[in-house]
Amino acid sequence: MADKVLSGLRIVKVSATLNSGAGRAFVLYCHALRELGADIEAWTFAPDQAMLQELADDGFPTRVLGLLKHSHRWSSSRALASELANSAPDVVHVHSYETGLHASRAKAAGAINQLIITHHEPRLRWSRRLFGWPHRMAPDMVTAPSPGHARALQRWFGYPPDRVVDLTHPVLNDAFFNPPPVDEVLARDLGLTDAYPVIIWVARLKKHKGQTDLIHAFRTILEHYPSARLLIVGSGSYGREIQRLTERLRLNEHVMLTGRRSDVPALLQLADIFACPSHKEGFAIAIQEAMAAGKPVVSTVVWGSCDHISDGENGLLVPIGQPRALADAILMLAADPALAKRLGEAARLYARQHFTMERFAARLGEIYMKVLNEQKASQS
Numbered sequence: 001m002a003d004k005v006l007s008g009l010r011i012v013k014v015s016a017t018l019n020s021g022a023g024r025a026f027v028l029y030c031h032a033l034r035e036l037g038a039d040i041e042a043w044t045f046a047p048d049q050a051m052l053q054e055l056a057d058d059g060f061p062t063r064v065l066g067l068l069k070h071s072h073r074w075s076s077s078r079a080l081a082s083e084l085a086n087s088a089p090d091v092v093h094v095h096s097y098e099t100g101l102h103a104s105r106a107k108a109a110g111a112i113n114q115l116i117i118t119h120h121e122p123r124l125r126w127s128r129r130l131f132g133w134p135h136r137m138a139p140d141m142v143t144a145p146s147p148g149h150a151r152a153l154q155r156w157f158g159y160p161p162d163r164v165v166d167l168t169h170p171v172l173n174d175a176f177f178n179p180p181p182v183d184e185v186l187a188r189d190l191g192l193t194d195a196y197p198v199i200i201w202v203a204r205l206k207k208h209k210g211q212t213d214l215i216h217a218f219r220t221i222l223e224h225y226p227s228a229r230l231l232i233v234g235s236g237s238y239g240r241e242i243q244r245l246t247e248r249l250r251l252n253e254h255v256m257l258t259g260r261r262s263d264v265p266a267l268l269q270l271a272d273i274f275a276c277p278s279h280k281e282g283f284a285i286a287i288q289e290a291m292a293a294g295k296p297v298v299s300t301v302v303w304g305s306c307d308h309i310s311d312g313e314n315g316l317l318v319p320i321g322q323p324r325a326l327a328d329a330i331l332m333l334a335a336d337p338a339l340a341k342r343l344g345e346a347a348r349l350y351a352r353q354h355f356t357m358e359r360f361a362a363r364l365g366e367i368y369m370k371v372l373n374e375q376k377a378s379q380s
Contacts, residue, residue: 004037005365009372012089014043014080016069016099018051020204021285022120025145026095027051028172029118030060032361033093036368041089045069045076045099070098072131074105081106090114091368097121097128104135114371118143118167124156132157140371143167145283148303165367168308169285170360171351175265176292183266190256192270195229197221197334200271200295202264202286203278205236205257210277210300210321212245217277217327219249224331228254233267235260268293273333273340278302279320288355291315291347296340298329308354314346 011033015026030040042055045067056062065083067076080102084092093116094103100117107115117139136158143165144150150166153159171177187193199218203209211232218230232242232255239257246255261267264286268274274290276299283304290297291308297315299305309315316333318325333340353359 003365006033006368007037009038009091009368010041010089011038011091011093012041012043012084012087013093013095014045014065014099014103015095016045016067017096018044018049022096023049023051024172024285025118025120025169027055028170028357028360029093029095029364030055031058031172032170032357032364033368034060035357035361036365038368041087043083067102072098072101072127077102077105078109081109081111085111091116091371093118095120097132100139101128101132101135104132104138107138108135114375115139116141116143116367116371119149119153120145124152129156136160139163140374141165141367143367145169146304146307148307149283152303166307167360167363167367168283168304168354169288170357171285171288171292171355172357173265173289176268176289177352179269179293180266182269186263186266187270190229190231190258190270192229195227197225197272197330198229198231198270199273199275199330200231200233200267200290201275201277202233202267202289203276203284204234205232205239205242207238207241208279209234209236209238210279211238211242213321213323213326214275214277215242215245215249215251215255216323217275217330218255219251220324220327221330221334222251222254225334228334230255231258231267231271232256233258233261233264264289265293268295271295273298273330275326275330276300276302276305277323277326278305281305283307288351292351292355294344294348296333296343297347298326298333300326308350309347313343314350315343 041061043063046069047064091114092112095118147166150164221228274295274297281302300320301317311317316329318329
């Protein structure tokens, strides 16, 4: 792990909620900063956040502020400013748009010394630009999970280019880098023993995650490979629509909605191809995990994927919203196991070079030191 370059620094990290990939990123930021020597407190606006309890179990001091999760209200900004002024940390590091807005207002009011914002949301809402633009000079640094997302943040909110950096999230679970043996019992339980190809997508069940595109693509794949199976792993509000489409296309026997699973490394070992049909991503951590596990990845050209996947070298890229192109790429890999193996091995090598916790922590330490050194220079 990186040197303790932040030893003695007191940091309060704040997020409105802790769920999905953004919540997982918040957790790993906390761990990385603690490894760098900082003292970390984790705050959320809303109660009943499972990942906040996870942090508490790992020894991080935690607080629930009891503020509205999604709001532009000045009352929330003033409440956050008051709490931070009383706590007086050296640095405030917030995640998500709403929290960033309230923290920016708090800094403008003098309640915060140094402010770092991490954005995860890949979609622009014009209300966010309207409320966020006046505070574009507030953060001392802004991090984004991919270069494409970082460039978009500059356009959307007017952040100065020298205050926006991309910081790719690491793969935290070593089980992805060192996958478990194939679980034959699990394969039998899921009906995958004689299936080929087995295709998997791990994500929240949301419209913009493209699960319906993948199901349409899978119908084409099934025409060529009657024993094919599709695993859609995750939970979310769009699950009912996905189930209805699966039933309407009569794919129930071949498409499995597993719900949220804790054994994703084992599921990846049963899969032949990882498919990402998303329409929008900051960067899907699931893609990083699949690459770390050595799976050949077919992904739409969303942020993150197109920043880390070189088409034909360590994965395949296809246009967004085109199920036929998605199907063609998957069929190419299914028909050419040697190509699939080569792309998977190249993906694993890339992941070991770019997605480790050590690399992430070292880069995060550099970002913090830059902010702290600029503060010292401005005070001298």
